[in-house]
Amino acid sequence: MRILIVDDSSTMRRIIGNVVQQLGISKEDFDEAEDGVVAWKLFQEKNDYDVVLTDWNMPNMNGLDLVKHIRTANKTVPIVMITTEGGKGEVITALKAGVNNYIVKPFSADILKEKLDGLVKG
Amino acid sequence: MSMSQAEIEALMSGAEAIEADEVEEEAPVNEQSDEEVQDNTEETQENSPLPEEEEDVNQDDINDILAGIDGIVDDESEIEQELKEEVVKGTKEESMEDLIDSNQYPLPVKNENKVVNQLNEVADDSEEKASQIFDVLSFILDENNEIQNYNKNMEEFIDSQVVLLDALSKKFPNIDVFSDSLITAQNMVEASKELSAKVEGENNKVFEAMELMQYHDINRQKIERVMAVIRKLNSYLNGIFEDDNEKPEVQIAKHISGDSNDIVGAEDIDSLISEFSKEG
Numbered sequence: 001m002r003i004l005i006v007d008d009s010s011t012m013r014r015i016i017g018n019v020v021q022q023l024g025i026s027k028e029d030f031d032e033a034e035d036g037v038v039a040w041k042l043f044q045e046k047n048d049y050d051v052v053l054t055d056w057n058m059p060n061m062n063g064l065d066l067v068k069h070i071r072t073a074n075k076t077v078p079i080v081m082i083t084t085e086g087g088k089g090e091v092i093t094a095l096k097a098g099v100n101n102y103i104v105k106p107f108s109a110d111i112l113k114e115k116l117d118g119l120v121k122g
Numbered sequence: 123m124s125m126s127q128a129e130i131e132a133l134m135s136g137a138e139a140i141e142a143d144e145v146e147e148e149a150p151v152n153e154q155s156d157e158e159v160q161d162n163t164e165e166t167q168e169n170s171p172l173p174e175e176e177e178d179v180n181q182d183d184i185n186d187i188l189a190g191i192d193g194i195v196d197d198e199s200e201i202e203q204e205l206k207e208e209v210v211k212g213t214k215e216e217s218m219e220d221l222i223d224s225n226q227y228p229l230p231v232k233n234e235n236k237v238v239n240q241l242n243e244v245a246d247d248s249e250e251k252a253s254q255i256f257d258v259l260s261f262i263l264d265e266n267n268e269i270q271n272y273n274k275n276m277e278e279f280i281d282s283q284v285v286l287l288d289a290l291s292k293k294f295p296n297i298d299v300f301s302d303s304l305i306t307a308q309n310m311v312e313a314s315k316e317l318s319a320k321v322e323g324e325n326n327k328v329f330e331a332m333e334l335m336q337y338h339d340i341n342r343q344k345i346e347r348v349m350a351v352i353r354k355l356n357s358y359l360n361g362i363f364e365d366d367n368e369k370p371e372v373q374i375a376k377h378i379s380g381d382s383n384d385i386v387g388a389e390d391i392d393s394l395i396s397e398f399s400k401e402g
């Protein structure tokens with residue numbers, strides 16, 4: 001299973017990566033990007049990701065724009081938005097843009113595991 | 123004190139009259155000085171071993187010498203003035219530093235002191251330290267995994283020893299060492315399981331700490347939000363205080379009627395004028 005983790009905070013990328021590793025996914029099976037521009041480039045180059053986990057507020061290109069870019073090229077790849085934006089309006093905006101699931105920071109590892117399991121099985 | 127132009131001119135004319143008197147009084151002193159210098163020069167010339175044709179000193183030479191002396195006096199007064207300026211400047215700098223030290227005055231506007239830059243630095247430093255803390259936590263997890271692996275190997279070995287000792291103690295019930303060793307090995311198995319559970323518990327705490335580190339990212343975003351507010355406020359204040367008027371800046375009045383009780387009254391002005399007139 002190939003995963004793309006997108007967050008401008010290196011600490012957050014490591015936290016998410018750690019949870020992903022707890023699910024039995026090796027470090028070689030996930031990539032990291034610090035903003036939407038890098039993530040979009042990786043997505044286009046590799047084009048083999050099974051899940052995209054992305055933050056919202058990032059420099060250069062934010063998570064919402066990244067989701068819109070990805071959806072123009074790929075309608076099926078599951079995308080989970082992991083963000084501090086906890087407003088109802090933001091959740092609706094993200095869902096309209098094409099995210100499959102939404103997690104508000106701070107989150108527990110169990111929540112992320114549960115959402116990832118649901119996406120993989122679904 | 124607020125004074126009209128006429129009052130200032132009156133004061134100035136009084137001061138000029140005083141200066142003129144002073145100059146008149148000083149003039150004979152200067153003449154006397156010239157004479158003294160001339161006498162001294164003649165005395166020096168009498169004692170001097172110089173040839174006779176060089177002994178005559180005319181008025182031009184005296185003037186040259188005096189000019190030289192005046193020059194020296196001027197230089198000294200300039201030095202004194204420079205020293206005074208340096209002392210005043212030093213006092214000003216010291217007092218400014220004192221005010222900054224006592225938190226009465228903000229730090230000078232340099233890049234490192236700007237609020238947004240300071241907040242940015244805090245966010246960056248915090249990110250760096252959070253990464254280092256994560257390194258430490260990852261190290262603990264890795265070490266714990268190593269401990270678990272060693273423990274697993276030991277547990278497998280002790281299990282095999284338990285089977286062996288159990289068989290031996292059954293075959294040789296009269297040899298106490300087998301039965302005693304069997305009990306010890308069984309205790310070791312329990313200890314190994316307990317160690318594994320403790321390491322597992324420690325790992326859970328490390329994962330918990332890693333989860334809590336999300337607050338670093340949340341706090342960083344809160345700092346970024348404050349930075350954004352400051353930037354917007356800065357832009358707004360710049361806009362509202364912007365001066366589009368191209369009129370040159372006018373020198374502002376220092377004392378205006380109504381400012382304080384220290385404003386000079388008409389009686390005070392009259393007494394000042396009369397005082398200066400007397401001196402004149």
